[in-house]
Amino acid sequence: MSAQPEITQRDLRMRSKEIMDAVENGASFTVTRDGHRIGELIPLRKRRRFVGRDEFAALSRTAAAVDLEVFRADQEAAVDQSPRDPYDR
Template sequence: MTAKPEITQRDLRSRSREIMDAVEHGESFTVTRDGHEIAELIPLRRRPRFVSRQQFAAMSRNAPGIDIETFRADQDAAADHEMISPYDR
């Protein structure tokens, strides 16, 4: 594990755009105040929002089959079929 560059709280405040751009591009920092480490600034791990058709097909290969009638019966059993308006009280 490589050491994260240290930045002071003051640096973070005065160079926030530059530092956030670096974080957006994968860099991490340790934030210090009065010489003490107080936080780590790390990029979020983002999952891809969409998967390709090939990825979806590969992920679906081992999925169990679905019996549509059983699925509908499960949905009907779980659904509240009685519509109640929050305004009719």
């Protein structure tokens, strides 16, 4: 059994504004058709796209130091740097 409320496809069609408003506010639903569960409506995770300068500075103070030589060696080991013919399959 689903932990979230079930709504029928018809409910979704008839009450779409109400249901989508609920999803926008954090609610989740399982959608059914002919008594069978066919999908879930879940809110998208909200991603922050901007971190302020002060917050970035505070986070940076506690970040581990990066050894540039070790970092470059890791890159070299992970990527094949040899040239290849783009037309060679």
